[in-house]
Amino acid sequence: MADAEVVVIGLGAAGGVVASELVAEGMDVVGIEAGPMPGTHDQDELRNVIDARLSNTVHDTPERYRQYDDTGANAGNTGKFNLYGRCVGGSSVHYCGVMWRLLPEHFNMRSEFGELDGANMADWPVDYEDMAPYYERAEQEIGICGPDGGQPTHPDSWSYPMDPVPESRSGELLAGGADELGYEAFPSPQAIVTEQYDGRPSCTYCGHCCFYGCYVRGAKSNSLVSKLSGVLNADNFDLRDECLAKRVLVDGEGQVTGVRYVDKSDGTEREVTADAVVVSGNSIETPRLLLNSSSEHHPDGLANSSGQVGRNLMFHMDYTQIFAKFDEPTKQNRGTWSNKAVDDFILSNRIDEDVDFVTGSNLQLASINAPMLYGGNWKQLYAGGKTPPNTPTWGDGFMEEMGDFENLVWVWAPVEDVPRERNRVQPDPNNRDEWGIPGVDVTFENHPQDFKAQSYVVERCKEIFEAAGASEVWSAGTGVHHRGSSHLMGTCRMGTDPDSSVVDSYGRTHDVDNLFVVDGSPFVTSAGYNPTETIYALAFRTAEEIVNEWV
Amino acid sequence: MTKQLDRRTFVRLASAGAVASTAGCGSDGSGERTDTATATETATATETATETATETPAAETYGFFDAEQAAVVSTVVDRLLPGGDDRPSATELSVVRYIDRALQREPFYETAHDDRRFQSAYEDGIARLRDTAQQLFDRPITDLDDAEVDDLLSQIQERSAPGWADVPSPNPVTMTIPSTAFVSLLRDHAVEGYYAQPKYGGNVDLGGWRQTGYVGPFVEGYTPDELKPPWKSFDEHEAEKTRPPDLYGEFENGGES
Numbered sequence: 001m002a003d004a005e006v007v008v009i010g011l012g013a014a015g016g017v018v019a020s021e022l023v024a025e026g027m028d029v030v031g032i033e034a035g036p037m038p039g040t041h042d043q044d045e046l047r048n049v050i051d052a053r054l055s056n057t058v059h060d061t062p063e064r065y066r067q068y069d070d071t072g073a074n075a076g077n078t079g080k081f082n083l084y085g086r087c088v089g090g091s092s093v094h095y096c097g098v099m100w101r102l103l104p105e106h107f108n109m110r111s112e113f114g115e116l117d118g119a120n121m122a123d124w125p126v127d128y129e130d131m132a133p134y135y136e137r138a139e140q141e142i143g144i145c146g147p148d149g150g151q152p153t154h155p156d157s158w159s160y161p162m163d164p165v166p167e168s169r170s171g172e173l174l175a176g177g178a179d180e181l182g183y184e185a186f187p188s189p190q191a192i193v194t195e196q197y198d199g200r201p202s203c204t205y206c207g208h209c210c211f212y213g214c215y216v217r218g219a220k221s222n223s224l225v226s227k228l229s230g231v232l233n234a235d236n237f238d239l240r241d242e243c244l245a246k247r248v249l250v251d252g253e254g255q256v257t258g259v260r261y262v263d264k265s266d267g268t269e270r271e272v273t274a275d276a277v278v279v280s281g282n283s284i285e286t287p288r289l290l291l292n293s294s295s296e297h298h299p300d301g302l303a304n305s306s307g308q309v310g311r312n313l314m315f316h317m318d319y320t321q322i323f324a325k326f327d328e329p330t331k332q333n334r335g336t337w338s339n340k341a342v343d344d345f346i347l348s349n350r351i352d353e354d355v356d357f358v359t360g361s362n363l364q365l366a367s368i369n370a371p372m373l374y375g376g377n378w379k380q381l382y383a384g385g386k387t388p389p390n391t392p393t394w395g396d397g398f399m400e401e402m403g404d405f406e407n408l409v410w411v412w413a414p415v416e417d418v419p420r421e422r423n424r425v426q427p428d429p430n431n432r433d434e435w436g437i438p439g440v441d442v443t444f445e446n447h448p449q450d451f452k453a454q455s456y457v458v459e460r461c462k463e464i465f466e467a468a469g470a471s472e473v474w475s476a477g478t479g480v481h482h483r484g485s486s487h488l489m490g491t492c493r494m495g496t497d498p499d500s501s502v503v504d505s506y507g508r509t510h511d512v513d514n515l516f517v518v519d520g521s522p523f524v525t526s527a528g529y530n531p532t533e534t535i536y537a538l539a540f541r542t543a544e545e546i547v548n549e550w551v
Numbered sequence: 552m553t554k555q556l557d558r559r560t561f562v563r564l565a566s567a568g569a570v571a572s573t574a575g576c577g578s579d580g581s582g583e584r585t586d587t588a589t590a591t592e593t594a595t596a597t598e599t600a601t602e603t604a605t606e607t608p609a610a611e612t613y614g615f616f617d618a619e620q621a622a623v624v625s626t627v628v629d630r631l632l633p634g635g636d637d638r639p640s641a642t643e644l645s646v647v648r649y650i651d652r653a654l655q656r657e658p659f660y661e662t663a664h665d666d667r668r669f670q671s672a673y674e675d676g677i678a679r680l681r682d683t684a685q686q687l688f689d690r691p692i693t694d695l696d697d698a699e700v701d702d703l704l705s706q707i708q709e710r711s712a713p714g715w716a717d718v719p720s721p722n723p724v725t726m727t728i729p730s731t732a733f734v735s736l737l738r739d740h741a742v743e744g745y746y747a748q749p750k751y752g753g754n755v756d757l758g759g760w761r762q763t764g765y766v767g768p769f770v771e772g773y774t775p776d777e778l779k780p781p782w783k784s785f786d787e788h789e790a791e792k793t794r795p796p797d798l799y800g801e802f803e804n805g806g807e808s
Contacts, residue, residue: 042797043768046747047659079727166775204772215795216772329764329782334773371763372746377739378721378728379664394631394738395701399638399762406764 004030004238005550007259007274009245009289012090013532014519014539015280016223017142021543023231027550030272031237032261034060034244034285035086038093038224041213045370049211050379054094055083055486060244061285062431062439065483068422070443073430081442081484084282088241089224091282091486092532096210096337097191097220098364099144100529101135103154104128105347109418109525113349113358119418119447120312124524125496125505132156134537142536143197143221146189153343162194165203170332170365170409171339173324177468178342188338188364191221191532200225207369209337223536243270246437247293248277248515254297256515262435276514276546278507280539283313283488286521287425288440290492303492303509303517308502310425312493313444314526315485317415317454319477320361322461323386324470329406338364338412342464345457346528357449359416361457361528363464366412371405386410388474409465413457414487416528417450425491445481453528454478487531492521506545507538518542613651615670621647622693623677627734628741630700638762639755641741649744649753650737656751669736676733683712707734748798761785768795 008019011033019031038054047053066076085091105112107124115121136158138144145162164187167175175185192203200218214220231237242264249258249271258273279286287310291301301309341364344351348360368374374386376393392398428441458475465473495501498510507518518539520531527534613621625642628650634640641647654673658665680703684692687706688699695703706712721728721735728736744753746760754760760767766785769792777783783791 043795044748044797046743046751050743051659051664053659079722166778168778169780172779205775205778206768206772208768215768329780331766331778331782333765335778339778370746370767371760371765372743374763375742375746377742378735379739394704396633396635399632399635402763403638 002258002273002275004028004272004274006030006276006278006546007032007272008278008280009248009259010034010090010280010282010285010519011088011223011228011239012085012280012282012519013092013223013535014542015278016089016092016228017536017539018278018280018518018543018546019237020223020227020231021540022546023234023237025547026236027547028236029238030274031239032243032245032259032272033088033239033241034264035088036242038087038089038213041215041217043206043208043212043215045372048094048208048213049370049373050377052083052211054085054087054213055091055211060086060433061288062428062433063284063484064428064431064439064441066441066443067445067481068443076441077483078431082284082488083484083486084284084488088228088239089222092191092222093213093224094211095191095222095486095532096366096530097222097532098338098341098530099139099146099189099191099533100362100527101151101154101156102128102131102527102529102534103346106525106527106529107131109358116358116418116447116449118420119449120421121418122493122495122500122524125494125501128156130505131534131537131541134540135533137540138533138536141540142191142223142226143193143200144189144533145192145194147187151189151343152184152186153346160189162197164188165190165192165194165205165336165339168332168335168339170330173326173330173409173468174340174342174365174411174464177464177466178344180467181464183342183344183464185340185342188336188341189533190336190338192336193219193221198226203336205335207333207335207367210367210369240272244435244437245281245289246435248279248289248302249273250293250295250297250302250512254295254512256302256512262437267435275550276516278516278518278542278546280517280519281521282519283491283521283523284425284440284442286517286519287491288427288438290517291425291427292438298511303502303511303515305511306499306502308493308500310491311421311423312419312490312524313423313425313442314417314419314487314489314523315444315482316487316489316526316528317361317413317417317446317450317477317482318485318487319480319482320413320415320454320458321366321386321476322363322411322413322458322465323388323474323476324409324465324468325388325404325472326407326409326469327471330409331406332365332409333367333369333406335367337367340365342461345460348453348456355452355456357452357456359418359449359453359528361413361415361453362530363411363413363457363461366410368405368408368410371402374405374408375402386476388472409470411461411465413454413461414528414530415450415454415457416526417482418447419490419493419525420445420447423490442484444483451479487520487526489520489523489526489531492517493524494522495524505541507542508545516542516546611648613648615651615654615673616647620673620677621651623680624650624737626693626695626700627680627704627737628744630697630704631738631741632745633697639758641745644745644753644755644758646741646744646753649747649751650740652752653740653743666740669730672730672733672736675730676737679714679733683707683714686713704734750797750799768798769793770795
């Protein structure tokens, strides 16, 4: 008899939901998490942002980044490119918490817009209608606030369990500019508790969301406070934190039997056996584990008969930032990460049939939550500083720019990048972690359409800022191939055809029917929205499938 | 290039009772410090002191820097982040103390940035700065006037200063910095010291935050009304709310994730 019915590897947004759901149904579950249980949270920008203590810019997995021409085992750069949590709750502990339902078109990008040279466009094996009940569960059970009626550009309409966050000055400015041009700014749906909810306290609008754990503890909804905390003491749940999965084990038939992992407390290797395994790393760690688990039955990596494990990696154009400065204070660092958003360019060809690209982006207010983060620091992800081009880096000119810190508004755009087969994650045997496990070798170049979409939405945002009365407008992070991201999607694409996809719509791998993948990896296309509500929704759906099969 | 606390800053600091700690770190370019201790007694004395402050030998002792190294660092950070009519200089916010502590600080968690690895970069970099100043101006760096220090830093930034031609820049791709990129390293450490929470030794009396208008974190956060104008002042917020206890104190469990 196995040690557990199900082992869940990685207790982040998806794994936390799946584990909690299975435990609540009475199943014996072992959770393996590479990081620790998060401790107390503070509002300290040095620890949380510059040093990224929860998001692990300096984490345990060695990374290599290369472009297409960087051939040879040691080409490219080694460093830290991707941002993800390594603790119980995963990236949902430090995320900004902006939540979206994808549009119906997002599930059918290939059917809607056709083939695209140099991209690997495909439809999801689920439609919006299939996903809607699980989005609703995510909103209710995770705890998401938002505007009555839902997202204004979405054909469906729905209610969130809580009112949206109160309007801030930067929200008011964005709304004014958008309105002037015939667009609409609306309150960003967020995993924020705006009134006491499910025993958790209301947000205090302290302004420390992204990169931080919630200072109020529980006002930012995530898989830990919303789901896992309810099952941590259950007899049928065995949480093994600071344990790093090394290899998924298989039997003589190629079926999954359990996991070998490193107990980081003493470096010993242990095994846990199970009837089924759920892999919920993320689009970097999940393919790393599967490809490091090759065996006689799975010579090219576990569940990789299609050759698609690790491919179609998507990042969003996560570096895209647009700034405005006003003559009066905005105090944009107060409130939550994102006060309002503009959705008119989410699929740009909806409003502008002349555009020669297929994607687009949500535009969402973001927050520079402390002056240090405006000043720039090489330790800070994405090269730090956000000051206008040609601002001096020191001296009187620099200090004067810092004096304008409270007059800023910042919009961030998760521009949809299209999937490409060549954009992939592979194990890197030349760059191993301290336990000897191969790190990751990431090849990535954006498709030309991505840059067109980015340029388009950046220009529209600048127009909105100008209409709002900004005295200075600038952008950052444009025109460069992305090397990494905090929005990790793809690498175990879902689909109906085992030759061209890795998992089915429930996250079950085509090759091994007791192995599931659920995180951002099954995403087929990336959509121009923060991905986590969809990750939550997929997790609820996968959990339901597992329960239906076993119970 | 002795810099005095400007009057506004000084009065504010004096009223907040923070003068003693500020003065203790107000090491100026000559290795001496501005004596502000006598100014704490009355407002009248404060104004007098601001205008006619006398100098006494530096009393600040550092854990990593010796007095001469501290003097060089003080000279440079006060030109990287210079004071002005409405803002304190880097040394007035104890940025040198911040850097001194950062170079000895345990990392926040196991795999975090460990600034202790830059100790030799500072040893070497300070020595190189002194040599370069001597070569360019035939005087110790601590004797240069503001314009000369600015000239020195500009020449280093442009790689035209003798001995600095091949110095690399921080690598934003890999988020690493070569230890020879000393002035970039010092600049970023100075910005940290000016704006980080005061528990790390700099940003005395939140002077860096006041310079930007940033009010900073409170236990209570902000009410919905406080997300829009009319804005309350820094001092009104401070009077009404409670600062997080770790803002000024050492964090109790620095290794915790």
